[in-house]
Amino acid sequence: MSIFDRFRKQSSAPMARERLQVLLAHERASVESDLVAILREEILAVIAKHVELDADKVKVTMDRDEHVSVLEIDVELPLNAARMAA
Numbered sequence: 001m002s003i004f005d006r007f008r009k010q011s012s013a014p015m016a017r018e019r020l021q022v023l024l025a026h027e028r029a030s031v032e033s034d035l036v037a038i039l040r041e042e043i044l045a046v047i048a049k050h051v052e053l054d055a056d057k058v059k060v061t062m063d064r065d066e067h068v069s070v071l072e073i074d075v076e077l078p079l080n081a082a083r084m085a086a
Helices: 003-007 012-048 079-085
Strands: 058-064 069-075
Touching (some): 012 058, 012 069
Antiparallel strands (some): 058 069
């Protein structure tokens, strides 16, 4: 493969397929971030029913693998709130 191969005209099907893959990957990422934001707000609402909590102390992330997605929720509870719940 030479450097001039990049300047040759490619057939439109592979180029269209590549563009579609990029578009779908971008769309999936935006849907995932929206879902994480919605889940974070709902988790905050549920926790707030039981414990007074700073919203900055809740982190929700989603990791995507080939076969599964993993939702990770990290909640930092104050010690006095943990004693009241126990």
